[in-house]
Amino acid sequence: MLEQETRRPEAPLDGATRLDAVNQQLAETYPELSRQLKLAAGYVLEHPVEIAFQSIRKSAAAACVTPSTLMRLAKRLGFESYEQFREVFQSAVQAGPVELSGRASHLRSLASQTDDQVFLDVGDAAFDNIGRLFTADNQSRVREAARLLLGAGKVAVVGFRDTFACAYHFAYVGRIAMPNIHLVRGLEGGLLTELAPFGEGDVVVAFGFEPYCAETIRALELTREAGVSAIVVTDTMRSPLVPGASITFNVANATPHFFPSILSAITLIEVLLAECVAFGPDDLVDNVARFESRMREMGAYVDID
Known part of the structure; x- marks a missing residue:
């Protein structure tokens, strides 16, 4: 009986390797390109960071x-869209740990170009992201996702460090209409205790961008084991938050900003x-009305004439 050769599965290419492959392909096809495509290819080869962060x-x-x-290039x-093409550059720029100090230095270099460059570049990135x-x-x-949330018994919201603002905003605003939403804080080692009440029929909403927080990944592991459905908001399909969602x-989330x-x-x-709220039951609108009335009764709002 012949022994079968055991082959190792090929490891997925990291961001830098994928970018090297694109650059190699550009270099090989460059002589065959039209004049306009050559201009585009030359800029791409010489400005990978700008391609990653700038709008098209x-x-x-x-x-x-x-x-x-640029879309034709x-x-x-072989890319289906410019967004897929640019994602290779974003992945390569952020392939390793995010160097916040490097981004801060980049902001300084932008400021040296013109007085308006930082303001304009951050604005361009923001409009493009939206x-x-x-x-x-x-x-x-x-x-x-709305149907999943509306059908859930309880909803846990998870996001730590830079994405805690996202989790807090979702939980605070969401609870006004849907009181079954709970913010998971994970303070003082209490992550396991906070997640213990969630199980089948419940949903967890998790936020996480590079660099990914170990606590967020742990929270998703715990809820997945308990049968909780996950809605994940992240920056790439290679994110460690994606499996099982x-x-x-x-x-x-590309930006010239340092974060x-x-x-x-x-x-x-x-x-x-x-x-x-738009497609949920009438109770959600009633909940919003009761919340507003309660806040006004407690003097939480200041009226202006």
Whole structure:
């Protein structure tokens, strides 16, 4: 009997390796490109960080081509969209631990170009990130996530360190309409205790961007073992938060700012909670009305004339 050769599965390419492959492909095809595509390819090869963080409009202007030329270049290299092409560069830039000091230094270099550069570049990135959120695919995914939340017995919300703001916003605003939403804080080693009440029929909403928090991954492991369905909001499908998730939102967070942007995640929260109230039972609207009335009775709001 012949022995079968045991083959190891190939490891997935990391961000830097994928970018090297794209650059190699660009170099090989460069002589065959049209003049406009050569302009675009030259800019891509020389400005990988800008391609990662800038909007397609800004990159096209810097390369002296049109946005459609950059899209044609991406398709020429086998990508279905420019977003997939740019994701290779974002992955490579953030493949290792996020160097916040390096990003801060980059801001200093932007400021040395013109007085307005930092303001304009952060604005361009913000508009681009939001624009990438509102797609047909995400629209159907939001509707599916809303149905999952509305049918849940209890909802746990998890996000630590830089994404705690996302988790807190989701829990605070969400509880106004849906009192079954609970913010998981994980303070003083209490993560296991806080998650113990959640099981089948419940949902966990988890936020996590590079660098990924060990506590968030642990929370997803614990809830998955208990049969809890997960809605994950993260920055790439290679995120360690993705495995086992029922629904995953891959939101753009590229920015020249020294810390990854949470703007798209906050906007997604607003859309998702609005969808729940719009298509949920009348009780949700009643809950909002009672909350507002209670806050006013307690003097929580200040009226202006």
